[in-house]
Amino acid sequence: MFSENTIKQLVNYKTPFYYYDLQLLHNTLDEVVKQSQKYNYHVHYAFKANTNKKIIELICNKGLGADCVSGNEVKHAIENGFVSQKIVFAGVGKNDDEINYALSQNIFCFNCESIHELQIINELAIKQNKVASIALRINPNVDAHTHQYITTGLEENKFGINPYEFDTVINLIKQLSNIQLIGLHFHIGSQITDLVPFKNLCLKVNQINHYFLNKGFDIAVINVGGGIGINYKEPDKESIIDFSAYFKVFNDFIELRPHQELHFELGRSIVAQCGSLISKVLYIKNGINTNFAILDAGMTELIRPALYQAFHKIENLTAKLHHLPLNKKYDVVGPICESSDCFGKAVELPETKRGDLIAIRSAGAYGEVMSSRYNLRDETKSYYSE
Ligand SMILES: Cc1ncc(COP(=O)(O)O)c(C=O)c1O
Missing domain, CATH: 3.20.20.10 (Alanine racemase)
Structure with a gap:
């Protein structure tokens, strides 16, 4: 779904946001x-x-x-x-x-x-x-x-x-x-x-x-x-x-x-399938058994994983631009002060860095509509492909 041109366009928007195809x-x-x-x-x-x-x-x-x-x-x-x-x-x-x-x-x-x-x-x-x-x-x-x-x-x-x-x-x-x-x-x-x-x-x-x-x-x-x-x-x-x-x-x-x-x-x-939550990596925390990729999107933008243990495919779009192989596992988490604020555990991704653009896929249903301002988060924004 994400062509090189789309990814280059998405880099210009302030994350996090929903992107609809x-x-x-x-x-x-x-x-x-x-x-x-x-x-x-x-x-x-x-x-x-x-x-x-x-x-x-x-x-x-x-x-x-x-x-x-x-x-x-x-x-x-x-x-x-x-x-x-x-x-x-x-x-x-x-x-x-x-x-x-x-x-x-x-x-x-x-x-x-x-x-x-x-x-x-x-x-x-x-x-x-x-x-x-x-x-x-x-x-x-x-x-x-x-x-x-x-x-x-x-x-x-x-x-x-x-x-x-x-x-x-x-x-x-x-x-x-x-x-x-x-x-x-x-x-x-x-x-x-x-x-x-x-x-x-x-x-x-x-x-x-x-x-x-x-x-x-x-x-x-x-x-x-x-x-x-x-x-x-x-x-x-x-x-x-x-x-x-x-x-x-x-x-x-x-x-x-x-x-x-x-x-x-x-x-x-x-x-x-037409919606993805787009976010950027804020921090990487490498542990002994677990590495964390900490995103600027959290359960406030997409609550399904926390609420229903729902699975969403997670992709590193920046690494995709450079054709990097999947070679590392990360717990992909958000910034909200809740342990349940986790989008996926042991997710296979390429080597991931601060600033990388991350897509959480299949988020067009029960995503944006369930977003909240918990922790006084900014209102959720959205952009569209025509
Ligand atoms: C009464 C009713 N109709 C329709 C729907 C839509 O279901 P879905 O999004 O799975 O197609 C729901 C969802 O919970 C529902 O409660």
């Missing part, structure tokens, strides 16, 4: 659109992955909808051109202001996560004299086989409505005057690199879809969330995931009735 994002989006349109599937971009204005502008221009998890995300989507009729709003703890705002904007659908939330949305909709379209977020109890912090579809997770609550929910919905059940929503977790959990999800969706039909609800929208993973180890070998295989699993295994629409909420697979 907009051409890669453009190509990724074209592939998402092409593969999903084969089956007339609807894709909402999961805003939580990255809300950088240039990124969402491009995504909006390609016609995707938005999947939001806060009132401010809904607002950000609308202010940046997303049509409200393509916005879905999820989250276990939507507050009254957020619900009121989303109602006032006539969004496509609230993904409701509990019985109590259904009652509150109904009350607020009555006050606005509106009918809220809702999808029930269902906890399908499908194991995503991913990191425990990013699995969401098991009964022990806080998300969604459990199957044993269905009869109560159905009776309640029949009584609530200002909500209309239009959809069933599922999301089993994130960074799922095997397609089998998605096949299992389809089989569960079929059962539940049938159950609701038998109870008199001919649901229009099935939303299967996001979660398809990317290649963090070799970002250049697979800079765009196999969207064709991903959507095909759903086409093969989900049983939709002719009028039913299938919706997706993809985040990471769209934006992760």
